[in-house]
Structures are given as structure tokens and as C-alpha cells.
Amino acid sequence: MALLEVQNIHTYYGKIHALKGISLDVDEGEIVTLIGGNGAGKTTTLNTICGITPASEGTIILGGKNITRMRPHAIVAMGVGQSPEGRKIFTRLTVRENLEMGAYARNDAAKIAKDMEFVFETFPRLKEREQQLGGTLSGGEQQMLAIGRALMGQPRIMLLDEPSMGLAPLLVRDIFHIIEYLNKEQGTTILLVEQNAHMALAIASRGYVLQTGNIILTDSARHLQENEMVRKAYLGEN
Amino acid sequence: MVSQEANALRRSEPFIERLQRFGKSMLRSPITLVGTIIIAVIIVQALSNILQGEYDFELFVKQLMVGLAQGSIYALVALGYTLVYGILFMINFAHGEVFMAGTYIGFFAIDAMNKTGFLEQHTLLSLLIVFLVAIVSSVLVAVTLERIAYRPLRNAPRLVPLITAIGASTFLQRAFVGLFGSSPRVYPNVHFYILPQVFHLECNAVDGVETCLGMDLVSGRYPLQFLGIEILFRPFYLVVFLAAIAMMATLWYIVRRTKTGKAMRAVAEDKATASLMGINVDSVIVTTFVLGAALAGAAGVLFALYNRQVVPTMGFAPGLKAFTAAVLGGIGNIPGAAVGGFFLGIVEAVAPSLLNIPNQLENVIAFGMLVLVLIFRPSGILGEVLTEKKA
Numbered sequence: 001m002a003l004l005e006v007q008n009i010h011t012y013y014g015k016i017h018a019l020k021g022i023s024l025d026v027d028e029g030e031i032v033t034l035i036g037g038n039g040a041g042k043t044t045t046l047n048t049i050c051g052i053t054p055a056s057e058g059t060i061i062l063g064g065k066n067i068t069r070m071r072p073h074a075i076v077a078m079g080v081g082q083s084p085e086g087r088k089i090f091t092r093l094t095v096r097e098n099l100e101m102g103a104y105a106r107n108d109a110a111k112i113a114k115d116m117e118f119v120f121e122t123f124p125r126l127k128e129r130e131q132q133l134g135g136t137l138s139g140g141e142q143q144m145l146a147i148g149r150a151l152m153g154q155p156r157i158m159l160l161d162e163p164s165m166g167l168a169p170l171l172v173r174d175i176f177h178i179i180e181y182l183n184k185e186q187g188t189t190i191l192l193v194e195q196n197a198h199m200a201l202a203i204a205s206r207g208y209v210l211q212t213g214n215i216i217l218t219d220s221a222r223h224l225q226e227n228e229m230v231r232k233a234y235l236g237e238n
Numbered sequence: 239m240v241s242q243e244a245n246a247l248r249r250s251e252p253f254i255e256r257l258q259r260f261g262k263s264m265l266r267s268p269i270t271l272v273g274t275i276i277i278a279v280i281i282v283q284a285l286s287n288i289l290q291g292e293y294d295f296e297l298f299v300k301q302l303m304v305g306l307a308q309g310s311i312y313a314l315v316a317l318g319y320t321l322v323y324g325i326l327f328m329i330n331f332a333h334g335e336v337f338m339a340g341t342y343i344g345f346f347a348i349d350a351m352n353k354t355g356f357l358e359q360h361t362l363l364s365l366l367i368v369f370l371v372a373i374v375s376s377v378l379v380a381v382t383l384e385r386i387a388y389r390p391l392r393n394a395p396r397l398v399p400l401i402t403a404i405g406a407s408t409f410l411q412r413a414f415v416g417l418f419g420s421s422p423r424v425y426p427n428v429h430f431y432i433l434p435q436v437f438h439l440e441c442n443a444v445d446g447v448e449t450c451l452g453m454d455l456v457s458g459r460y461p462l463q464f465l466g467i468e469i470l471f472r473p474f475y476l477v478v479f480l481a482a483i484a485m486m487a488t489l490w491y492i493v494r495r496t497k498t499g500k501a502m503r504a505v506a507e508d509k510a511t512a513s514l515m516g517i518n519v520d521s522v523i524v525t526t527f528v529l530g531a532a533l534a535g536a537a538g539v540l541f542a543l544y545n546r547q548v549v550p551t552m553g554f555a556p557g558l559k560a561f562t563a564a565v566l567g568g569i570g571n572i573p574g575a576a577v578g579g580f581f582l583g584i585v586e587a588v589a590p591s592l593l594n595i596p597n598q599l600e601n602v603i604a605f606g607m608l609v610l611v612l613i614f615r616p617s618g619i620l621g622e623v624l625t626e627k628k629a
Contacts, residue, residue: 052510076516088511090504101504104497105516153516 001064003028003189004049004157009058009068011041011048018044020213021058026157026191031183033192033200033221035234036210042193043085045210046159049191050082051075063156077105081155083146085162085193091135095126098134098145102152112152119148122178140171147178157189158182164196172196176203197234201225209234273613276606283593293592296467301587307475307544309583310482314537315560316567316575317489318530324570325506325526327396331403332383334557335410336531338550340376341538342414345423345548347371352426361430369539376535379410380527389520407557414550422547428456456543478540485533486576492529493572502526506570555601559586562608568618577619582607 002025011019019041026032034042047053049060051072060068067075076082081102090098099119103112120127123144129137137145143163150158160179164172180203182188194200201207201221209217209230217227224230263270287293315337322330330336348368351357357364387406391399431440434452439460441450453460455473462471493499504512505522513519541556542548559582567578582604589603590596611619 050514052513071518072510072513073516073518076514082514084511084514088508088514090507090511092507093500093503097500097503100497100500101512101515101517104501149515 002026003063004191005059005061006045006049007059007061009045009048009055009060011044011053011055013044013053018053018213019048019055022210022213022215023058024208024215024218026189028189029183029187030206031179031190031192031204033194033197033204033207034210035194035197035200035207035224035230037195037233039212040210041213042210043161044213046082046084046161046191046193049075049159050080073105076153076155079154079156080159081150081153081157082159083143083150083161083163085165087139087142087146089134089137089142089145089149091133093134094131095134095137095145096130098149099126099152102149103154105153111154115152115154119151122151122181123148139166140168140175143167143171143175144178147175147182151182151188155188157191159191159193161193162195163192164194164199172199179203197230198236269613273610276610280593287592287594292594295465296469297591298588299467300469301591302584303469303472303475305584305587306580307478307583308587309580310478311537311541311556311579312560312563312583313576313579314482314485314533314540315556316563316579317486317572318534319561319564320567320569320572320575321526321530323564324572325502325523326388326392326399328388328399329403329561330383330388330527330530331400331557331561332387332406332410333380333530333534334553334555334560335407335414336376336380336383336553337534337538337557337560338414338548338553339379339410340372340531340535341542341552342418342423342548342550343375344368344372344535344539344542345425348425348428349423357426357428361428365428365430365539369536372539373532373535376531376538377528380531380534381524384524384527389523407554411550411553418550420550422549425542425546425548427546428543429458430455472544474544478544481536481540485536486572489529489533490572498522498525559604562604566608566611566618568620571618571620574618574620581619 004026006022006024008021008023009019010017010021022041022045024032024034024045034045036042044053048055051067051070051074055068058068059066062075062078062080065078067078067080070078090101093101096116099116100112103115106112120130125141126144126148129141134142134145147160147163150160163175163179167175176199179190179192183190183203192200192204201224204221207219207221207224208215209224217224217230219227225235265271284293315333318333318336319330322328322333348357348364351364351367383406387402388399391402431452431454434450437453438450439453439458441448453473455477457474459470459472462469491499493502501512501515501517501522502525504515504517505519509519512522560579563578563582564575565578566581567574567576569575585607586600586604590600595603
């Protein structure tokens with residue numbers, strides 16, 4: 001049984017029908033990627049899983065439990081961590097406080113301290129800036145903080161929304177190395193949303209292609225990389 | 239960054255050029271010009287009064303003490319406005335009534351204890367009970383308000399909860415008038431004596447043996463000489479000031495250091511992202527209302543212990559002035575509310591006789607000052623700190 005099962009969800013923004021029956025699943029220990037153009041519904045899919053834009057139809061099941069109607073903070077407590085689009089760092093909280101917020105739903109102080117150490121080991125830059133306000137970090141550092149903050153919740157599944165957005169190519173490679181490391185060495189299950197389909201498919205095991213609120217294609221990452229349509233539309237090849 | 243460079247540039251400018259630029263900016267904005275003229279008139283008036291000997295140091299010290307006590311009350315209530323504004327970007331205009339509700343219901347507690355003699359026998363315990371009753375009452379009113387009047391409107395345009403708040407304010411005021419009548423009720427005269435061994439005060443000689451009760455912290459007034467002046471010192475003003483400082487320090491600690499306080503700051507910045515951290519946004523907002531209401535309830539009892547009279551309309555003026563204080567200090571900014579409160583309290587106490595204007599005009603002073611501060615510093619006294627942090 002899959003860790004996360006999304007079955008036929010529909011989500012509306014006011015009158016806009018943003019998700020028109022999305023179904024996907026993510027197995028324990030996988031990296032699954034959602035690719036697609038602007039406005040395809042990638043971010044809405046993640047926000048619907050997290051309960052921020054609740055689904056009006058369909059079901060979302062995490063580890064066998066139905067979380068469709070739960071409120072965001074309860075869903076997070078169930079083990080869903082998100083590094084949101086645009087990073088959404090708390091600019092007026094210090095780096096350390098941002099990470100503490102990531103662990104808000106937890107009560108095991110000793111384990112939290114250990115995880116904090118782990119985040120600082122993974123991202124030494126954050127350790128250097130521990131007492132700085134989040135708003136003073138560079139884009140790359142903010143992305144590291146957003147991922148670190150999501151990790152602090154010890155999620156069973158981590159939703160990463162556009163971790164490459166606005167970053168220099170070298171930094172993008174670093175961030176993807178870290179995502180791969182978290183998956184391979186730490187066993188973190190990851191649902192990755194990316195416009196940079198090239199990078200995403202390189203580290204994912206499977207992928208879904210979204211277009212205007214529908215899944216139009218799903219396959220193993222390798223097959224998607226070789227797919228004619230995907231190459232044209234999302235990998236920028238002719 | 240840009241503003242820092244501009245500041246550095248400004249600092250290196252010679253004085254004359256800065257003056258010229260100030261002059262130019264005044265010509266461009268007539269309001270600044272009017273404000274400057276008013277401030278100049280105030281300074282001249284104050285100086286002439288001081289030089290003519292109509293205002294002296296003794297009077298100043300007396301008024302400063304009253305001003306600090308009154309300012310403490312404004313500051314404590316102002317914190318409630320600023321906390322809620324900081325997290326919901328809404329002015330809770332019913333906060334003055336939250337202050338009133340605690341004070342008014344506290345009256346029933348202290349009155350009952352006074353009538354049974356419990357207040358006289360166990361003064362400290364009675365006072366603690368009154369504070370507890372007032373704080374709990376204020377908190378209940380505030381939490382109910384949030385649940386019924388504000389939460390359903392959280393995603394409405396910002397004007398809507400503002401109007402609801404004004405409605406809630408009138409509703410609470412009228413409800414108390416309806417329930418308890420509009421005639422004033424009077425807090426009993428509380429005597430709380432401390433340290434008879436140290437302070438040989440309130441002494442009675444019976445058969446040649448003198449027994450002293452000590453210093454009456456609440457109602458006592460004692461002549462005190464220092465620096466060549468003599469004033470009638472009221473210890474309670476100092477108590478109010480110190481209590482306010484202690485409460486503000488506690489609030490500061492909660493907001494800066496505790497998990498709940500950090501969650502409050504996270505929610506203030508971004509509610510959706512805060513919920514992604516597993517923070518229950520609703521309960522954090524309730525906590526914010528609870529903190530503000532607790533401060534207002536405590537401030538209410540302090541206020542009633544020296545002002546004595548309580549009426550259902552008593553929340554209006556202090557509420558409006560505390561709101562003024564919060565704006566003066568920079569709304570949303572916690573130290574700002576404290577600074578604004580003390581500033582307003584002191585100016586209100588000092589200004590009438592310093593400027594030789596009738597006492598009845600103290601409200602004119604309070605709100606006139608608000609206008610002046612907003613002309614010169616639209617973001618409030620400490621407002622700039624906030625914007626720098628935001629940037």
C-alpha cells in the first residue's frame with residue numbers, strides 16, 4: 001500500500017476549477033515528481049494535500065488514514081512536511097527560530113535538538129547564520145532553511161515545491177544533491193514539484209505530468225525523460 | 239539597503255543644507271509647516287511659563303508621578319491593541335470594553351469581600367482574588383468576541399471586522415448599562431500596610447505606647463523631601479508603574495522566548511505557512527486575545543484602585559487613548575505600545591499646567607499630539623524599527 005494516496009481530487013479557487021480529478025500515489029522511500037507548466041495545478045495539488053486549499057471532492061489517504069477533511073496543522077502533525085513555493089521563510093524570526101517552528105508539532109526536546117544538529121550538519125551555511133533573521137538570508141540560504149524547516153517536522157513524506165526557483169544553476173545542483181541525499185541516506189519520502197523537469201526527472205523514480213488541472217501522463221522517470229511529448233514541452237528540446 | 243545609504247548621505251550633509259532641505263520640504267507640504275508652527279508655539283509657551291516661574295520642578299515631579307501611573311494603564315491597554323493588530327491587522331475597538339468588563343466585574347468581587355470584612359482581614363489575598371476575577375472576566379469577554387464577532391470575518395475585507403468591533407464596543411457598553419445601570423459604583427478604599435518596622439507611618443499612640451501600621455501601599459500619601467522640594471508621595475503610583483513594567487517584561491519574555499510566542503510571531507507574519515508548521519492558527523490567535531485581555535483586566539483593577547469610580551462607559555476614553563498610544567508608538571510594535579502609553583500619560587499630566595491651558599483640554603492634548611506625531615513620524619515613535627525588520 002502506498003504511503004500517500006490521492007484519489008480523484010477536485011479543488012476550486014472561488015469559481016476556478018483548479019484540480020479536475022487528480023489521482024496519484026507515492027510509496028515509502030520514493031522520490032516522485034510532479035512536472036508541468038505554469039498554472040498546471042502543481043502547487044494547488046500540494047496545498048490540497050496539506051489542507052490549505054481543501055479538496056471539494058475526492059480523498060487523500062496517508063498511511064491508511066483519511067486526511068482529506070483535516071485542518072492543515074493536524075495534517076502536518078500526521079507527518080506531512082512542506083517546503084512551500086517561494087520558500088516562505090519567516091523573515092522576522094531567526095534561522096534557529098524558523099527551524100524550531102518546523103518542529104512545532106513535536107514534543108520530544110532531545111530528538112528535536114538532534115535533528116537541529118543534523119540540519120546544521122547538512123547545511124553548514126545555516127549554522128553560520130543561526131541567530132540572523134530569516135529575511136537577511138540569500139535566496140539559496142532561504143531554500144536550505146525551507147527544506148531544513150520541513151525536515152524538522154520529521155515528516156513521513158516531504159512535499160517540496162519548486163526548490164530550484166530563482167536559484168543560480170550551481171545552487172540548484174547543490175539543492176538537488178541534498179534532496180537525493182535525504183532520500184537515499186535518510187530514507188525520506190519526497191513528492192517533488194518542479195518546473196525544472198530535467199533536474200527533477202534525474203533524481204525521481206517516477207513522475208506525473210500535469211496540464212490544466214489534469215494528469216495527462218505518468219510513468220517511470222526514465223521513460224518520461226525519453227518521452228517525445230515531455231522532451232518537447234518540458235525539457236526544452238526539439 | 240537603499241534607505242541606509244540615503245541615511246548615511248543625510249548624516250554627512252552639512253547642517254545648513256539639511257536645514258534648507260527641511261525648509262523646502264515644509265514648503266512642499268503645508269501640513270508639516272502647520273505642525274512645525276504648532277510645535278514652535280508650544281515650546282515658546284512652555285519656556286515662557288518656566289521662566290516666569292509659573293511652572294517649577296516641584297510641580298513637574300508631582301505631575302510626572304501621576305503621568306507615569308496613568309501612562310502605565312494606557313501602556314497596558316495599548317499592548318492589547320498592538321498584539322491583536324500585529325497578528326490580525328485589525329483594530330479591536332472593543333478592547334476598551336474588555337478593560338471595562340474586567341474592572342466592573344472585579345468591583346463585585348472586591349465589594350463583596352469588603353462587606354464581609356474579608357478585605358480588611360486578608361488584604362493581599364483579597365486583592366489577588368480581585369485581580370484574578372477581573373483578568374478572567376476580561377479574558378472571557380475577549381475570547382467570546384473573537385469567537386463570535388471576529389473569527390467568522392477573518393477573510394472578509396479589512397473594513398468589515400473594524401465596523402464589527404465598533405459595534406461590539408457599543409454592544410458591550412450598552413449591555414453593562416442594561417444589566418447593572420449607568421450610575422457609578424465605587425471601589426472601596428483599600429489599605430494595604432507593609433513593613434511597619436521600616437516605615438514609621440500611620441502610627442497611633444494608645445496609653446503612651448506607639449504602634450505603627452507601616453506604609454499604606456494603596457491609599458497612603460506621605461510627604462517626601464528630596465532635592466530641595468517637598469511632594470506628597472503616593473506609593474501606589476509607583477506600585478502601578480512597577481506592576482506595569484513587570485507585566486510588560488513578562489509579555490516580552492513570552493513573545494520572544496517561548497514556543498507560543500514564537501508561534502505568535504510566525505502567525506503574524508504568514509498564517510498559511512504557520513499552519514504548515516503544524517501551528518493551530520486559530521488557537522494562537524485566541525492566545526493573543528487572551529494575553530491582551532489579561533493585561534487589560536489587570537490594568538483595570540490598578541486603575542480602579544486609585545480612580546475608585548467604575549461605570550459601564552469607563553472603557554471608552556482610556557480605550558481610545560490607549561489606541562492613540564499604540565499608534566504613537568507604532569502599532570503592531572510591543573515596545574512601541576509601552577513607550578507610547580508612558581509618553582501619552584506623562585504629556586497629558588504635564589502639559590496643561592506647563593502650557594497654561596485648562597485641565598479640561600487634556601483630551602485635546604492627547605489627540606492633538608497624535609496628529610502631530612503622525613505628521614512627523616507616520617509610522618509612530620518606534621515604527622521605523624518595525625519597517626527595517628520587515629525589509
